[in-house]
Amino acid sequence: MPSAICTSSRSARLARATDVPRFRRLVRALAGIVAGALIVLGLALSGAQAQVARSPDAALETLLDAARESMPASCAQADADRLVRILCAKRIRIGVRDYYPLFGTRTGDKREGYEIDVGLSIGRMLGVQVEFVRVNAATRIPLLAEDRIDLVIATMGHNTQRDSQVRFIRPHYYQSETVVVGRRELPVANMTDLPGRTVCVTVGNGSNAQLVSQGARLMLFDEAGVLPDRLKDGTCSLAAQDDSFFANYFKEPDFSAAFFPKFGFAQVPWGMAVARQGSEQLARAIDLIVQVFHRDGLFIDIARFHRVESAFLQVQQRVWRSPECNVDTGSTNPSCILPPLDAALKPTSFAPEVTAIENWAAKEAGIDLTLPMLKTAPAWSMFQEGVLNSLILIAGALIATFVLAVLFGAAMAARTILVRWPARTVTVVLQSSPIVLTLVIAAAIAHGLFPYSGTVALGAAIAALGMANGCNAGQALAEAVWSLRAEQGTERARGTAPGMLRGSGLFARALGRSATQIVAFLINAAKGTPIASFIGAPELLSSLTDITSFASGRVTTYSLLLVFYTVVVMLVVWLCGKLGVYLEKRQARIEEAGKVTA
Amino acid sequence: MMALVESLPAEFLPSFLAGMAVNFEIAVIAIVVGLAFGALLAFGRLVGGALGGLAASLIALMRAAPTFVVMFFLLNAIPRDAELFGMPFALSGVMTVALSLVPYSAAYVADAAVDALRHLRGGTTLAALLFLPNVMRAFFVLVMSSSAGAAIGVTEGVTVILRQAEKLPALDDRLVLFAIGIVMFGIPLQLAFVLISFIQKRLSRAAMRAPAAGAPQSGP
Numbered sequence: 029m030p031s032a033i034c035t036s037s038r039s040a041r042l043a044r045a046t047d048v049p050r051f052r053r054l055v056r057a058l059a060g061i062v063a064g065a066l067i068v069l070g071l072a073l074s075g076a077q078a079q080v081a082r083s084p085d086a087a088l089e090t091l092l093d094a095a096r097e098s099m100p101a102s103c104a105q106a107d108a109d110r111l112v113r114i115l116c117a118k119r120i121r122i123g124v125r126d127y128y129p130l131f132g133t134r135t136g137d138k139r140e141g142y143e144i145d146v147g148l149s150i151g152r153m154l155g156v157q158v159e160f161v162r163v164n165a166a167t168r169i170p171l172l173a174e175d176r177i178d179l180v181i182a183t184m185g186h187n188t189q190r191d192s193q194v195r196f197i198r199p200h201y202y203q204s205e206t207v208v209v210g211r212r213e214l215p216v217a218n219m220t221d222l223p224g225r226t227v228c229v230t231v232g233n234g235s236n237a238q239l240v241s242q243g244a245r246l247m248l249f250d251e252a253g254v255l256p257d258r259l260k261d262g263t264c265s266l267a268a269q270d271d272s273f274f275a276n277y278f279k280e281p282d283f284s285a286a287f288f289p290k291f292g293f294a295q296v297p298w299g300m301a302v303a304r305q306g307s308e309q310l311a312r313a314i315d316l317i318v319q320v321f322h323r324d325g326l327f328i329d330i331a332r333f334h335r336v337e338s339a340f341l342q343v344q345q346r347v348w349r350s351p352e353c354n355v356d357t358g359s360t361n362p363s364c365i366l367p368p369l370d371a372a373l374k375p376t377s378f379a380p381e382v383t384a385i386e387n388w389a390a391k392e393a394g395i396d397l398t399l400p401m402l403k404t405a406p407a408w409s410m411f412q413e414g415v416l417n418s419l420i421l422i423a424g425a426l427i428a429t430f431v432l433a434v435l436f437g438a439a440m441a442a443r444t445i446l447v448r449w450p451a452r453t454v455t456v457v458l459q460s461s462p463i464v465l466t467l468v469i470a471a472a473i474a475h476g477l478f479p480y481s482g483t484v485a486l487g488a489a490i491a492a493l494g495m496a497n498g499c500n501a502g503q504a505l506a507e508a509v510w511s512l513r514a515e516q517g518t519e520r521a522r523g524t525a526p527g528m529l530r531g532s533g534l535f536a537r538a539l540g541r542s543a544t545q546i547v548a549f550l551i552n553a554a555k556g557t558p559i560a561s562f563i564g565a566p567e568l569l570s571s572l573t574d575i576t577s578f579a580s581g582r583v584t585t586y587s588l589l590l591v592f593y594t595v596v597v598m599l600v601v602w603l604c605g606k607l608g609v610y611l612e613k614r615q616a617r618i619e620e621a622g623k624v625t626a
Numbered sequence: 627m628m629a630l631v632e633s634l635p636a637e638f639l640p641s642f643l644a645g646m647a648v649n650f651e652i653a654v655i656a657i658v659v660g661l662a663f664g665a666l667l668a669f670g671r672l673v674g675g676a677l678g679g680l681a682a683s684l685i686a687l688m689r690a691a692p693t694f695v696v697m698f699f700l701l702n703a704i705p706r707d708a709e710l711f712g713m714p715f716a717l718s719g720v721m722t723v724a725l726s727l728v729p730y731s732a733a734y735v736a737d738a739a740v741d742a743l744r745h746l747r748g749g750t751t752l753a754a755l756l757f758l759p760n761v762m763r764a765f766f767v768l769v770m771s772s773s774a775g776a777a778i779g780v781t782e783g784v785t786v787i788l789r790q791a792e793k794l795p796a797l798d799d800r801l802v803l804f805a806i807g808i809v810m811f812g813i814p815l816q817l818a819f820v821l822i823s824f825i826q827k828r829l830s831r832a833a834m835r836a837p838a839a840g841a842p843q844s845g846p
Contacts, residue, residue: 247779262789263779460812462773464784468791469804476797558694562777569695582702590691590699597690 084323087356088316092154095309110178110302111310118156122147123163123177127253129276130336131183134162142334143181146201149326150179153317164250165232166582169193172303179314183252183270185234185296187369189578195304197314198359199322199348200297200366203340204270206235207292214265216290223480226564228255228264229577234369235294236577237406239268243480245564246577259287266290275337296369315359322348373404398581407575414571415592421486421557421567422596428494429501429553433546436502438535441509455499463556467492471563482566489560497553504545508538540615547608554600558593568592631806638790642810645783652720652772652782656727657735657765663728664735671740685736688729694774697726701778719780727768734764752829759825766818770811783811 095102095112102108103116114120124143125132132141139160151158161177168180172194185204186196208227210216216225223243229236231248239246247264249255256277258264271292277283300318302311321327322344331338347353353364376382382402389397401411439451458466470492471485478484512534539546561570572589576582670681700722709715717725742757773784787807791800 258779261781262792263781263785265792456812456816457808460815461808462770462784462811464773464776465787465804465807465811468784468788469801472797472800472804555690555692556694558692558698559774559777561694569698573698576702586695586699586702590695593692593695594687594690597692598686601686601690 082355082357084316084319084354084356084358088153088313088320091309091313091316095313107306109309110307111313114154114156114178114310119159120151120154120156120179121159121161121177122150123168123171123180123182124160125164125182125252126162127251128183128273129253130334131272132181140334142202142330142336143183145330145333146321146327147179147181149321149330150314150317153320154313165230165252166250168232169301172301175303178307178310179300179302181300183272184298184301185270185294185369186299187234187296189234189373190301191368193304194301195307195311196299196301196368197311197318198299198365199315199318199344200299201318201321201327202272202298202336203295203366204272204298205292205295206233206268207271207274207289208266208268209259209274209287209289210266211259211286212288214290216266218291219293221290222266225266226264228258228267230255230269231577231582233269234296234578235268236574237373238294240410240574240577241406243482245561245570246574248573248577256283272337276335294369297366299368316356319348319354319358323354373406376403376405376408379403396583398584400581401572401575401585410571410575411568413566414568417482417486417566417571418557418568418592418596421489421560421565422554422600424486424490425493425497425553425557426550426600428490429497429550430546432494432498433501433505433549434539436499437505437509437538437542438502440502440506441535441538451502455503458496458499461496463492463496463559464562466496467559467563470495480564482564485563485565486560486567489557489563489565493553493556493560497549497556501542501546501549504542504549505538508542509534512538512541537615540611543608543611543615546611547604550604550607551597551601555593555597634790634803638786642783642786642807645781645786646810648720648775648780648782649769649772652724652727652775652780653765653768655721655724656731656768656772657761659725659728660731660735660764661761663732664739667732667736668739668743671736672743681736685733688733691729693726693730693771694777696729697723697774697778700725719775719778722778723772723775723780723782726774727771730771731764731768735761738764755829756826759822759829762818762822762825766815766822770815783807 091111092115095109095115098112099116102112105112108116124139124147125141126134128141128143130141132139132143144160147158147160161171163171163177163180163182165183168182168184169190171177172180180194181201183204184190186200190196208216208222215221219242222239226245226247227239228247228249229239230252231250236246249258252269252273255264255267255269256274259267260283271289274289277287278289300314302314322341325345327341328338328345330336331341347364348358350364352358353361358364379402382399386397386399389395401407436451436455439447440455442448442451461469467489470488474484474488474491557567558569560567561573564570569589572585576585667681667685670677671685672678673681700717704715704717738757738760742754745751745754745756772782775782776785776788779785784807787803791803794800794803
């Protein structure tokens with residue numbers, strides 16, 4: 029028993045002894061449970077807080093709050109981000125199109141369209157007034173760089189080339205492709221039908237380079253809005269522009285009956301953009317706003333209201349509603365955003381030096397010098413080709429004029445009317461034809477005989493310029509021959525003839541006598557060579573027009589063109605002057621020799 | 627040919643005549659502005675000295691500037707929202723073509739005016755009057771040259787012909803249409819040249835020993 033008691037007493041002691049740890053364990057367990065619960069709760073709460081912070085809405089709120097908190101002190105800072113400046117001014121300047129049906133149009137002071145409503149919605153999100161500024165394809169980027177607008181929403185396709193000029197907002201707010209539109213009966217089905225044809229385009233359109241590379245000639249316009257009218261009045265037989273632009277016109281029965289989208293190419297997403305410098309916070313804010321607009325379907329609502337095709341926007345809504353993209357980092361996630369169209373042109377090896385010269389001219393002399401023809405490999409190649417072809421064209425036109433002058437002169441000086449009158453008739457016809465029409469006729473005949481190529485166009489231009497000027501110079505030469513014959517006849521009648529000149533002798537003397545007129549028409553031929561671009565001859569004017577259609581710097585480019593041709597023509601004037609002096613001296617020597625013989 | 631003429635739309639002739647009126651309008655603007663600038667340049671040349679040298683250099687430059695390139699320069703170098711003395715200075719297509727012809731017309735007028743003023747100083751008034759047919763000749767050269775406007779979408783005579791030609795699939799038909807265009811441009815031009823020649827001959831005879839008109843100038 030004692031043992032039992034003892035045992036029991038020991039058990040009792042043991043029982044007493046073991047009661048404390050059990051309690052402690054219980055307390056510990058409870059404490060552990062509470063702590064665990066608190067940790068789980070804490071983690072849960074922190075996780076929820078993190079989830080809220082990662083939504084684009086919250087990120088936008090945080091960004092705007094931070095910007096507002098820095099005000100008004102930051103309003104006066106020169107280096108303040110554009111977002112701060114917009115909030116300080118309570119106004120955002122948005123560049124929009126004036127004449128782009130469905131997207132941005134203006135009637136008096138009233139603007140409407142998809143992009144206008146998107147701009148107004150952004151203003152509301154920022155809590156500021158919206159001031160719209162008119163831009164077009166050529167001015168939208170320079171106006172951003174010059175700080176004349178804060179944001180551009182102007183049908184601008186996002187390509188890699190423009191990425192270096194502006195900061196594009198991601199995600200994109202629309203997508204289109206370039207479509208070539210022409211009369212239904214025009215036999216154009218794809219790019220291979222374009223060589224030799226003129227396509228009307230807007231300056232700065234990203235797809236122009238692709239059209240040029242296919243051999244199309246471009247007629248440039250500042251505003252897309254004029255293209256349908258130019259198609260209707262026949263100025264343009266083909267026009268290339270975004271499908272979104274033509275969509276509205278194809279809803280018109282008359283337009284749809286006459287015109288047809290021949291083919292499309294260069295699918296490109298449209299992006300809003302801000303300046304690359306000083307707009308980091310603004311860009312971030314609008315990235316987030318656009319994300320929210322996609323997710324919430326605001327873009328789709330606005331598009332439907334303006335009868336704009338919304339298939340792309342519906343796809344984008346699904347993307348931006350997905351958990352992966354509906355976060356504040358969505359706009360940098362490659363699986364959420366679309367890549368820009370790859371339109372980057374390979375730079376020349378000396379492009380950095382050219383840029384340095386441009387910067388130096390801007391900084392030191394205040395001259396806005398832009399040399400696009402020297403900065404990218406395709407432009408440089410086109411420029412070189414243009415210069416070479418211009419020189420060939422000028423040389424060819426001079427030779428053709430001189431040779432045809434001699435031939436026309438000989439024919440019109442012929443004693444038989446069977447030769448003389450046809451030559452005179454051709455001369456009258458050529459004199460009566462405006463040079464543009466003569467060129468077009470030459471090109472039409474040349475293209476009837478040979479397949480279209482730049483060389484054929486150059487040849488046709490040389491022939492046309494040679495004929496137009498050669499016939500006039502030939503007429504002067506023939507008149508000189510006839511006047512010499514008349515003088516010789518008079519002298520023979522008087523019996524003072526020093527000796528009759530015939531054949532080549534007479535002709536050489538007539539050449540000297542008509543030297544001034546011949547030189548005048550040679551100069552005229554050289555001056556007329558740029559018109560060859562009208563029929564697609566790939567000379568310098570044509571090349572530079574193509575280059576400026578996809579690059580900036582029109583003022584510098586056309587100034588250089590004017591200088592080039594003026595200098596070349598002055599050189600031709602100088603050379604022709606030398607030729608004229610030589611011919612006149614030669615004539616004087618012949619006349620002197622005649623007198624001596626007499 | 628008759629089939630083609632009959633197939634031409636009824637509005638072709640009125641459109642073409644309206645287009646030719648644009649050619650004349652461009653030429654009138656170019657010759658008027660050219661007369662003003664040309665007179666100043668001629669005056670400068672006759673004054674001589676540094677002013678004369680400057681005027682001569684300007685005339686040489688203007689004579690060498692190709693019309694077609696000047697036209698594209700004006701079209702591209704002048705911003706659409708440009709202002710002159712606070713007034714909007716956006717050039718229309720017609721004005722762009724007209725102004726591109728001014729360097730030629732001013733240089734031509736300057737040369738002709740210098741000749742005329744020298745004749746006047748020499749007392750040969752009738753020879754000086756040859757200035758008038760010379761300006762008339764320049765005017766008709768300008769009418770023909772204004773067809774360059776077709777390249778920038780100005781609806782002048784040649785533009786109307788080219789638009790019509792584009793609708794004709796056969797080369798033969800297009801050539802016939804071009805021939806019609808040449809005849810329509812040629813009639814006023816040749817009549818003008820006959821008139822100019824007549825006036826020149828009358829003046830030359832009247833001037834008796836006055837020198838004949840100078841050498842032809844190159845076109846624009």
